[in-house]
Amino acid sequence: MHTNHFQLMSINSxxxxxxxxxxxxxxxxxxxxxxxxxxxHYAGKTVLHCHILNHGTGA
Numbered sequence: 589m590h591t592n593h594f595q596l597m598s599i600n601s602x603x604x605x606x607x608x609x610x611x612x613x614x615x616x617x618x619x620x621x622x623x624x625x626x627x628x629h630y631a632g633k634t635v636l637h638c639h640i641l642n643h644g645t646g647a
Contacts, residue, residue, distance in 0.1 A: 599615075
């Protein structure tokens with residue numbers, strides 16, 4: 589998320605300990621994150637994306 593920072597609450601159903609604010613998180617293949625975010629200055633849609641480039645190549 590590059591709009592607002594968030595708190596990472598859990599990774600793969602395990603509570604995450606460091607609840608500091610961040611704007612990136614690593615996700616394992618087929619992994620699951622729970623995060624908490626407050627949208628302050630943005631109305632409408634926002635962007636959530638992945639930086640693993642091979643998602644778009646069909647690899």
